[in-house]
Amino acid sequence: MKKLFLNIVLALFFVSVLYPQNISGIKxxxxxxxxxxxxxxxxxxxxxxxxxxxxxxxxxxxxxxxxxxxxxxxxxxxxxxxxxxxxxxxxxxxxxxxxxxxxxxxxxxxxxxxxxxxxxxxxxxxxxxxxxxxxxxxxxxxxxxxxxxxxxxxxxxxxxxxxxxxxxxxxxxxxxxxxxxxxxxxxxxxxxxxxxxxxxxxxxxxxxxxxxxxxxxxxxxxxxxxxxxxxxxxxxxxxxxxxSDKPFLQLAPMFRGDKVPVVISNLIKDPNQISDELLNELYSDSIKSNFFIEASSLPNSGNKLGKLSATGDINLSMDLFDINNRGVDKDSLLKSSFEFLSEKSRQKYFGVKIVNLYGNLSGINFSPFQYYTVTDQLVLNENGKQNKLLTMANKFSFSFRNSVRELNELKVKIENVRKEKQVLFLSLLNQGNYTVNSDLTAQIKIIADYLKSTKVLLLSYSELIDRLLKREDIALAINRTEEKNQFLVTVENKYQENIKDVVIELIVHSGNQKPEIINTTHRLTKSDEPNKYLVTIPYLHAGMKEIFKIKFEEK
The missing domain is CATH 3.40.50.880 (Class I glutamine amidotransferase (GATase) domain)
Known part of the structure; x- marks a missing residue:
């Protein structure tokens, strides 16, 4: 499958869905x-x-x-x-x-x-x-x-x-x-x-x-x-x-329960400066990382790029100030970097991070992948339509610098993110702060041990992006039928791929009794929250609709 570059800046967040809204019948x-x-x-x-x-x-x-x-x-x-x-x-x-x-x-x-x-x-x-x-x-x-x-x-x-x-x-x-x-x-x-x-x-x-x-x-x-x-x-x-007394329909949160989704993002200027000891620590502790590697250093990265790929996702970093100073053609650099990363990794998506914006980005041709590209310096549109990932940028991201004295701050941030239902972005390695250093390895081990001891879900950019893109293309609608106390639910997958385990929240009015799902084999279960039920669709084919009815009796 063709790989696409994605420009992920600061953080990505759970994305809402565009729903047909129908308030007819509500007085x-x-x-x-x-x-x-x-x-x-x-x-x-x-x-x-x-x-x-x-x-x-x-x-x-x-x-x-x-x-x-x-x-x-x-x-x-x-x-x-x-x-x-x-x-x-x-x-x-x-x-x-x-x-x-x-x-x-x-x-x-x-x-x-x-x-x-x-x-x-x-x-x-x-x-x-x-x-x-x-x-x-x-x-x-x-x-x-x-x-x-x-x-x-x-x-x-x-x-x-x-x-x-x-x-x-x-x-x-x-x-x-x-x-x-x-x-x-x-x-x-x-x-x-x-x-x-x-x-x-x-x-x-x-x-x-x-x-x-x-x-x-x-x-x-x-x-x-x-x-x-x-x-x-x-x-x-x-x-x-x-x-109103009409049931309210929405997708369940992408990350349910107490687990906090964590994305570790590292900015790497020269992969060859990363010690094998440090990589082994990340790998052995299952600290799935995301490495943004400076484009100019890619051709000389040798087998270190393969080791980075085994530890996590490899992505692209472009220092525009440096690129302009060296007179490098930005468009050619982007294309060659894309080909290089594609050859060295099996990732479905890549991220590209723009560093030190110099002038503008007009010299880079993003058009082959603009539908999925987003950055804080550039807003791209396709036929006047806002690109999908632009709506996912989370300006409240938190960059964690790997200092032991900040471990308590990390604990506080995890609790805040859990409460706000956000994605937490941590940065363990930044620029030159990853050379052979036993103290740094020890610090990362402390962080790793804490992350494993608490309820977090470590994600790569590819995994997060894939979930977000699929979720953004699920459309929901609920409408009254001619039969009293019955509602027609439509769930449509507009994504180009099949989606597994679609969970929908059905919020009913407190004046209604337990709803009943009819003309479908999908399960309806009670949520821990009052007046909320969950409908689980195990498999939703690309481009297909699922239609079923919800019936309930008034008290």
């Missing part, structure tokens, strides 16, 4: 709080939180119903599945009680900004309604003069479905953004990226299950979000689907 309501405007924002002509929601739904021809302040007091909302409350700061005691009943009965709320901070007389309310409803408190974020804040989207959450895992949203500080203090990290759907690292656990998006229903809270208004239109759309659609 949506939006609250227009005239009292909030009149009592608290009378002189602010820009305060009109419902306007952006109406434009969003009208532009997409999605039906919705507008409710007034008074209607929240006593409306039974029989024909409403999901109710949106944008900056509804004024609420009567009756309205609060009605909203609590609404959620407890199995409905869904989207809350943006403050809610119920004032009563119907415009006076500060006693107690805290968001705490009564969701069990957390929110506070104003200190913007420190910034015009905007960055906010992540938690990977493998319902909110991230169809959104690149490296994507962020920007929150314009037109109004002061809010953050929540949440005890349960699983309820956080992202966090602000702040200059003070101690503040980086402040979340502006929270999801809570309450009674039979659910709530999604945003610490900012829709008008404050700055992101690509499709990302904003997916955030809203994902929230509405999760809040």
């Amino acid at each position: 949506i309501g939006v609250v227009h709080s005239a009292k909030t405007k009149q009592m608290l924002h009378k002189d602010d002509n820009q305060f009109n939180p419902i306007q952006n929601w109406e434009l969003f739904f009208l532009n997409r021809k999605i039906p919705y119903t507008v409710f007034s302040d008074e209607e929240i007091d006593d409306n039974d909302f029989t024909d409403t599945d999901v109710l949106i409350l944008p900056s509804v700061e004024v609420l009567s005691p009756d309205a609060k009680e009605n909203l609590l009943d609404f959620v407890n009965e199995g409905k869904g709320l989207i809350i943006l900004g403050e809610i119920g901070s004032y009563n119907e007389d415009g006076k500060k309310s006693k107690g805290n309604f968001i705490n009564d409803l969701c069990g957390f408190l929110y506070y104003q974020l200190e913007t420190q003069g910034e015009i905007a804040e960055r906010h992540t989207i938690t990977a493998n959450s319902f909110l991230s479905r169809g959104i690149p895992f490296s994507a962020e949203i920007t929150i314009i500080n037109r109004f002061a953004p809010l953050y929540a203090r949440v005890k349960n990290d699983e309820q956080k759907l992202g966090k602000y990226i702040l200059k003070n690292e101690n503040d980086n656990e402040k979340s502006g998006i929270v999801a809570v299950s309450k009674g039979k229903g659910r709530v999604v809270w945003f610490g900012f208004s829709l008008s404050q979000i700055s992101a690509e239109d499709d990302i904003v759309e997916k955030i809203i659609f994902n929230s509405i689907e999760w809040l």
